[in-house]
Amino acid sequence: MVDENADQPASSDAEAHQAAVAARRPTAAENETQRRTTRRQAISIGVAVSPFGIAFGVTCAKAGLTWLQAAGFSSLVFTGGTQFAAVGVLAEHGAAAAAITAGLLLAIRSLAYGVVMAPALQGRWWKRALWSHVMIDEAMAVGTAHDDLVLRRYGYLWAGGSVFVLWNLATVAGAVLGNASEVWISRLGVDGTIPASFLALVWNRLQDPVQRWVATVGAAISIVAVPIAPAGMPIILAGLAVGISPFIGRRGRLPAATTR
């Protein structure tokens, strides 16, 4: 972009980028609409995972854990895949070390999420430390639906908070009440809502050709990896799909981050 007030053309990519960013910054009304949509997504996704929270509580009871331990997992570990994997090992009378290993394998993706979210989570170290606790699939998903860093953090925190509250309530309910939650999850098709949620949150990205390619290759990697890789690896291996982007070309690539 040429700055018509200057004697020479815009001297750097940075200036052109900032001008484009300023032109794209949303109005106050648009901002509020986006925030409302984000809150709705955050709460909906929290509701969607609650039945699994109940199932986790039930699984803990079956594995001989107390409701306090179940609550401990859901509040302190607070990562669905990890929780199910670890308690699953304990239910089979596996060793603590095996349960921890299984749990950590399913948490490797959190590291990738943290790298993706880091630019949006800027602030004092203790704030970042606190915000990091909700670095889960759903928070990453709702957050990264926005390129704007302020909205990204908004979505991340709302989704993380929503899931935290609902997941923990559901866990205690499941552990204390114990019921045929698995049957009801199956009958009401609740397990279908989880992939649907993630699809909804990635959908807009699929407009861009580069993102679409990366998504397709990522999907292919994960499918191939499920039968052959250890639990938790398919997701993180799919991250390798970003490596194809230099081979696709520069058409329509979304900016890495827009405003602060």
Added chain:
Amino acid sequence: MNAGWIVLIGLTTGVYALKAAGPLLLGNRPLPKIVNAAASLLPAALLSALVMANTFAGGKHLQVDARVFGLVAAAIALQRKANFIVVIVAAAIATALARWAGGVL
């Protein structure tokens, strides 16, 4: 019971370390361009993997079941620009119906 507490403590620290490493180590400083570029594409890869794994995985093997119908219903709803709640309710209904039909037929 002891194993339960050991696992809880082990995972609390381990998982938190993984979650916080990015924001604590990288926060408050701009990422190198190439990392930023990769990070902007990671959500597409990770989210599509989450979609696939949550649709087709049954433990350690692939499994095609009623969830596929839920995914298709979600895709149709999204194509028609339905809002988030409609999308997930449509997916739930499609999954439940497919499962019920599979049981009946």
